[in-house]
Amino acid sequence: MHPALTFSQHSLSDFQDCPRRFYLRYVAQQVWPAPDESSGGLGQDELDYLRQGRTLHRWIERYWLNISPSNAQWERAPSTLRQWWKHFQQTSFDHLPPIRQPEVELVADLGGHRLYARFDLLAYDEALESVVIVDWKTMGFPQPPGYDFWHKRMQTRVYLYVLVTAGAALFAGRALAPERCSIWYWLANQPEAPWVRVPYTQGEYELDRRRLGELVAEIARRKDEQDFEQTPDQRQCARCVYRLLCQRTSSSTTDWLLDDDLLLPDDIASVQELEY
Ligand code: SF4
Numbered sequence: 289m290h291p292a293l294t295f296s297q298h299s300l301s302d303f304q305d306c307p308r309r310f311y312l313r314y315v316a317q318q319v320w321p322a323p324d325e326s327s328g329g330l331g332q333d334e335l336d337y338l339r340q341g342r343t344l345h346r347w348i349e350r351y352w353l354n355i356s357p358s359n360a361q362w363e364r365a366p367s368t369l370r371q372w373w374k375h376f377q378q379t380s381f382d383h384l385p386p387i388r389q390p391e392v393e394l395v396a397d398l399g400g401h402r403l404y405a406r407f408d409l410l411a412y413d414e415a416l417e418s419v420v421i422v423d424w425k426t427m428g429f430p431q432p433p434g435y436d437f438w439h440k441r442m443q444t445r446v447y448l449y450v451l452v453t454a455g456a457a458l459f460a461g462r463a464l465a466p467e468r469c470s471i472w473y474w475l476a477n478q479p480e481a482p483w484v485r486v487p488y489t490q491g492e493y494e495l496d497r498r499r500l501g502e503l504v505a506e507i508a509r510r511k512d513e514q515d516f517e518q519t520p521d522q523r524q525c526a527r528c529v530y531r532l533l534c535q536r537t538s539s540s541t542t543d544w545l546l547d548d549d550l551l552l553p554d555d556i557a558s559v560q561e562l563e564y
Pocket residue numbers: 305306307308309310312518519524525528529530531532534536
């Protein structure tokens with residue numbers, strides 16, 4: 289029998305995008321092949337953009353702890369980061385439940401394996417009438433995606449499932465009904481309409497449990513390197529850090545999403561007995 293494994297939205301997304309990438313990153317723990325390839329094909333401008341996104345996440349986390357960036361940090365900040373921060377400061381959070389807790393980690397059971405999630409912010413009220421996961425997004429989009437993109441996103445499915453399954457651990461054993469939970473994405477690049485709210489239902493929770501369970505069972509069934517095939521979709525390779533290893537350096541794509549999660553991996557190393 290395969291030992292229990294720990295998964296996250298990132299590792300499950302990687303497996304869906306390319307089983308080989310999942311193997312290299314989480315099983316073989318292959319370091320990036322060469323320094324000049326560490327960006328996975330990103331240019332300097334794109335890397336700078338992602339780093340600014342990481343800094344914004346740090347600033348926002350500290351904001352909820354009542355620590356704002358110093359004048360020196362602000363003066364040194366690149367223009368995009370300043371713009372995002374200004375936008376954040378102008379955003380009203382009055383409609384969020386009153387208790388706000390940044391950087392909340394949870395691990396839920398999933399078919400004998402573990403599913404890890406780290407929420408940028410968890411907002412809730414005393415009675416747990418509403419429990420909201422908030423995620424700050426600096427993603428760069430060729431075109432802003434519609435609601436469906438956010439609803440289907442692996443992060444949405446994993447975070448809501450983990451919150452409902454394991455959330456009682458945060459609230460003295462009080463269970464959370466799916467209908468009281470939701471995830472709200474705050475979009476740094478859309479100041480005119482910054483929020484995308486994705487609610488949850490019991491039916492969706494059951495569906496997530498089944499689909500995510502099938503996915504982790506499928507991964508756990510694979511034992512050896514040859515079980516993790518390369519994706520036939522070579523667009524996935526264009527920004528992949530392993531494209532040299534896979535000899536897919538000529539791959540290109542036009543529908544690339546500059547995902548801020550690239551430089552914001554889950555701190556999954558903190559989960560005990562980590563295998564994946
Ligand atoms: S380069 Fe392509 S085939 Fe290789 S791991 Fe990355 S996505 Fe998969």
